[in-house]
Amino acid sequence: MVATAKRKILCSIIIALCLMKKKKKKRIWCKEWLTKxxxxxxxxxxxxxxxxxxxxxxxxxxxxxxxxxxxxxxxxxxxxxxxDTHMRQxxxxxxxxxxxxxxxxxxxxxxxxxxxxxxxxxxxxxxxxxxxxxxxxxxxxxYLQTPTTPDEWMRVARGFETRWNFPNCIRAIDGKHILITPPQGSGSYYYNYKGTHSIVLMAITDANCEFLYVDIGCNGRVSDGGVWDNTHISSCIATETTGLPSDRKPKGSERRLPYVFVADNAFPLQRHIMKPFSHRTQSNRERIFSYRLSRARRTVENAFGILANRFRVFLSTIYLSPSKV
Structure with a gap:
């Protein structure tokens, strides 16, 4: 009898608690102003x-x-x-x-x-x-085609020589930091030399500021030279599988010179990568060369500027995960 009485008391308490519990409001399927x-x-x-x-x-x-x-x-x-479904359009x-x-x-x-x-x-x-x-x-x-034959590369080189007065140039390369919010726990993985968090857009352009190759997603902590070394096209150049044309003599030169990518000082000086002389010790001839090279390399910076001014998402921090960025 005692056990039965206790059971009845406990059941009464449970029922009372259930009645006291507030019912949750049902969540709406969609806000009314969105349905219009x-x-x-x-x-x-x-x-x-x-x-x-x-x-x-x-x-x-x-x-x-x-x-x-x-x-x-x-x-x-x-x-x-x-x-469309029977529930909504x-x-x-x-x-x-x-x-x-x-x-x-x-x-x-x-x-x-x-x-x-x-x-x-x-x-x-x-x-x-x-x-x-x-x-x-x-x-x-x-719209994103990288040359693969000597004729295609030479067509680009003629554009740089005609428009920017820099012979044997087949591309301008540079990197742009795209600002992001770093994921939790990433520490300084995306922290760059500018004091922001970013991923790098590495790009190659022709003489008309058109993108012809991009590599996206490397963390901003890596330098432009480091990013370039890890790209697919860099490995293809190292193994000579990009279809680059043979060396030729530019007008007014007695030496056969290779076709080169023009870059800034953040990139390594290699057989197919040319960058300006050091600013500290430039002769008059070196200063002229650096000016011509920088003018040809400016096409990739101009391309970044055109891109960011048209699609201004690239001028601000993108509040998404790095993979979506």
């Missing part, structure tokens, strides 16, 4: 207004012309299209591309971007990296 995306979203309002007689404003908004936007959208459609391919381009054009955070696109920051964190990967896949073969 298809009515008031920027892809259905401002984008349509801008493309109708406001070409310059459209270019300022997405950093490209109307025709370029829709050409790119056509190439991406099969890669980023999602299916999917975000359109145009809305996905627009959100991605606005992120690249402004460098704003996902939290800020969600208000203009009416796409939640959680969705943006999936849409933008996915769309960026798709852009790379559909464009890389047509």
């Amino acid at each position: 995306r298809h009515v008031y979203g920027s892809h259905t309002t401002i984008l349509r207004e801008l493309q109708d007689g406001h070409e310059k404003d459209f270019r300022d908004y997405l950093r490209m012309s109307v025709s370029t936007f829709y050409t790119l959208l056509g190439k991406l459609e099969s890669y980023i299209m999602k299916k 999917s975000i359109t391919t145009g809305g996905r591309l627009e959100a991605t381009l606005r992120f690249l054009a402004t460098g704003c955070t996902y939290s800020a971007l969600q208000y203009s696109t009416r796409i939640s920051k959680q969705s943006l964190s999936r849409i933008i990296p996915e769309t960026c990967r798709a852009i790379y896949e559909v464009l890389k073969d047509d």
Whole structure:
């Protein structure tokens, strides 16, 4: 009888506690203002207004012309299209591309971007990296080509000789630090000589400031020379598998000289890498040579400047993990 009485008391206490416990409020599926995306979203309002007689404003908004936007959208459609479900409509391919381009054009955070696109920051964190990967896949073969034959290399060399008065030059190389927020526990792994945290964008350009090779992702603590030594193209040059042309005599020279990449003092002096003389002990002839080399090398710095001014995400800190950056 005593055990039964105790059991009844305990059961009563448990029931009382259950009744006292507050019920959790059910979480909503989606915020109400986000559900009106298809009515008031920027892809259905401002984008349509801008493309109708406001070409310059459209270019300022997405950093490209109307025709370029829709050409790119056509190439991406099969890669980023999602299916509608009985629970909700999917975000359109145009809305996905627009959100991605606005992120690249402004460098704003996902939290800020969600208000203009009416796409939640959680969705943006999936849409933008996915769309960026798709852009790379559909464009890389047509717009990021590294020469592989002597004729292709010599065509680039003629551009540097004609435009920048530097013979036997086949590329300009340099690195740009892309600012990031370091992951927890990374210590000084991404800490660079400028006092910031970054990953390195190593690039090669031609005489027209066009990117023809990039290597991305090395931690900012490594110097430009160290980054270059670990690139694929550097190993190909060392093993002579890049198809570089044979040495030739530049105009006015009695010696056969190799074709070279021009770089700054952060890079090692090698057979196919040329850099300026030391500033401390330059003769007049050396000063002229350094000036000509720096003028040819400036093309890669100009390319970085053009890139960052068009897509201003590269002028600010990117608040994403290094792999997504």
